[in-house]
Amino acid sequence: MFTPTEAGGVGALAALLFALFRRKLTLGSFWTILMETGRVTAAITFLIIAAHMYARLLALTGLPGQIGGVMAMFDLGLVGILVAYIVVVILLGAILDSTSIMLILLPLFLPIMHAHEVDLIWFGILTIVTVEVGLLTPPLGIACFVVKANLRDVDISLSEIFAGAFPFVLAMVVLVVLLLLAPGIATVLI
Structure with a gap:
């Protein structure tokens, strides 16, 4: 029904709705989740940037x-x-x-x-x-x-x-x- 990327988004939405339904998600825990997600995303982004720089450097050096x-x-x-x-x-x-x-x-x-x-x-x-x-x-x-x-x-x-x-x-x-x-x-x- 979904592409892998869409399935990830739907899964995240389902987890959010499930946490809200069980009343386990408070504003403080939601902020903590957002900060952790931001840290992981930043780390992955820097890895991707470094990989592109490495690939270009390799291409330049031959x-x-x-x-x-x-x-x-x-x-x-x-x-x-x-x-x-x-x-x-x-x-x-x-x-x-x-x-x-x-x-x-x-x-x-x-x-x-x-x-x-x-x-x-x-x-x-x-x-x-x-x-x-x-x-x-x-x-x-x-x-x-x-x-x-x-x-x-x-x-x-x-x-x-x-x-x-x-x-x-x-x-x-x-x-x-x-x-x-x-x-x-x-x-x-x-």
Whole structure:
């Protein structure tokens, strides 16, 4: 019934109406919600501005073209480039958040993917799944730290959380391999 953006707006309106109906929303709490929303929006806006500046800087320096030239010199081919990309994303996922990884790597690799005429929807799905693998891997898998921070049971250790996330890591690695071997599964519904 709605586009994703419209659905977000409708969901926010429904949450507001629900809070008003339950009489849980006071003027003070509404102001707090507005201020928090403003802080999050400002932070995201600065990230987007920095990403645009970074992408323009990369374009001015010609770094994506040079990286593409180096990869062509090694004659890796598309599969080699994708494997290198996946390894870098997983390594960065162990130490950075998903937005930072995409803001750093996509301006470097999108021109290379475009030159190889790769379906960018498939590449985006591959990127997201690979980033999620990195977010669950030690030593600094951010998703596991978020789970630990939100647990009420202090007896559960971080190593137990990493161990519990391991089957999901394996499943996503299998998915990455499937996406590499059969790219059509990512775009079959389009």
